[in-house]
Amino acid sequence: xxxxxxxxxxxxxxxxxxxxxxxxxxxxxxxxxxxxxxxxxxxxxxxxxxxxxxxxxxxxxxxxxxxxxxxxxxxxxxxxxxxxxxxxxxxxxxxxxxxxx
Amino acid sequence: xxxxxxxxxxxxxxxxxxxxxxxxxxxxxxxxxxxxxxxxxxxxxxxxxxxxxxxxxxxxxxxxxxxxxxxxxxxxxxxxxxxxxxxxxxxxxxxxxxxxxxxxxxxxxxxxxxxxxxxxxxxxxxxxxxxxxxxxxxxxxxxxxxxxxxxxxxxxxxxxxxxxxxxxxxxxxxxxxxxxxxxxxxxxx
Numbered sequence: 001x002x003x004x005x006x007x008x009x010x011x012x013x014x015x016x017x018x019x020x021x022x023x024x025x026x027x028x029x030x031x032x033x034x035x036x037x038x039x040x041x042x043x044x045x046x047x048x049x050x051x052x053x054x055x056x057x058x059x060x061x062x063x064x065x066x067x068x069x070x071x072x073x074x075x076x077x078x079x080x081x082x083x084x085x086x087x088x089x090x091x092x093x094x095x096x097x098x099x100x101x
Numbered sequence: 102x103x104x105x106x107x108x109x110x111x112x113x114x115x116x117x118x119x120x121x122x123x124x125x126x127x128x129x130x131x132x133x134x135x136x137x138x139x140x141x142x143x144x145x146x147x148x149x150x151x152x153x154x155x156x157x158x159x160x161x162x163x164x165x166x167x168x169x170x171x172x173x174x175x176x177x178x179x180x181x182x183x184x185x186x187x188x189x190x191x192x193x194x195x196x197x198x199x200x201x202x203x204x205x206x207x208x209x210x211x212x213x214x215x216x217x218x219x220x221x222x223x224x225x226x227x228x229x230x231x232x233x234x235x236x237x238x239x240x241x242x243x244x245x246x247x248x249x250x251x252x253x254x255x256x257x258x259x260x261x262x263x264x265x266x267x268x269x270x271x272x273x274x275x276x277x278x279x280x281x282x283x284x285x286x287x288x289x290x
Contacts, residue, residue, distance in 0.1 A: 002103070006210075011111050016202075016203070021199030044141070048150050052148045060241075061246050067156060067161070072256050075263070
C-alpha cells in the first residue's frame with residue numbers, strides 16, 4: 001500500500017480541526033495555547049506534504065519560519081499568561097475580557 | 102512498512118491531539134502534546150524532511166513543551182475549569198463549526214475550482230527521490246529566503262525582550278526587593 005500525499009493532507013486537516021475545536025471549547029488559557037500549537041503543527045505537516053508533492057524545497061524552508069514564529073509566540077504568550085496570573089487567580093479565559101487590569 | 106509507520110504515527114498524532122483537548126489535567130495535556138509533536142516528527146522523516154524532523158524534536162518537543170511545563174508548574178496545576186457558559190451554546194457550536202471546517206477542507210481538496218484549476222496542485226501520488234536533504238534546504242534558506250531568514254533574528258530578539266519585560270515584576274516601589282515567593286521570569290529562549 002502506497003501512502004500518497006492525500007493521506008498526509010487529510011491527517012493534517014483532522015489535527016487542525018481537533019486543535020480548532022479545542023481552542024473554541026476549552027477555557028483553560030494554557031490548554032488553549034497548546035491547541036494553537038497543534039494547529040500550527042498541522043499546517044507545517046501540510047507544508048511538508050505539499051513540498052514533497054510539488055518537488056519544491058521552499059515548502060520546507062517555510063516550515064522553519066513557522067517554527068521561529070511559533071517559538072516567539074510561545075515566549076511572549078506565556079509571559080503574558082504569567083503576567084495575568086500575577087494579578088488574579090484561575091486560568092479561565094472568560095475572566096480576562098478587558099485589556100485593562 | 103511505509104503504511105505501517107504512517108498509520109502508527111497518525112494514530113499517535115490523533116490520540117495526542119484528542120488527549121490535549123480532552124485531558125482534565127493541564128500537565129497531562131502537555132504530555133499528550135509531546136506525543137503529538139514527536140509523531141509529527143516521525144511523519145517528517147517519512148517525507149524525507151530529516152532536518153525538519155530534528156528541529157521539530159529539539160525546538161518543539163524540547164524547548165516549547167518544557168516552557169509550557171515551567172509555566173504550569175510556576176502557576177500551579179489547576180484542575181478546575183469553569184463549566185458555566187458565558188456565550189450560550191458556545192461548546193456545541195464550537196464542535197459543530199470545527200467538524201464543518203474539517204469536512205469543508207476535505208471536500209474541497211481534490212476538487213476543481215470554477216476556473217478549471219485543481220484545488221490541490223502537484224501530484225497527490227508520489228515523492229521525488231533524494232529530496233529535501235539538509236543541503237537543499239540550507240541552500241534555499243540562504244539564497245531565496247535570505248532576507249526573511251535575517252529578519253527572524255530581529256523577531257527572536259523582540260520576543261526575548263518582550264518576554265522578559267512582560268514577565269518581570271513591575272512594582273515601582275518594591276524594585277529589586279527580595280521576594281522569595283515571587284515567581285521570577287524564566288528565561289524565554
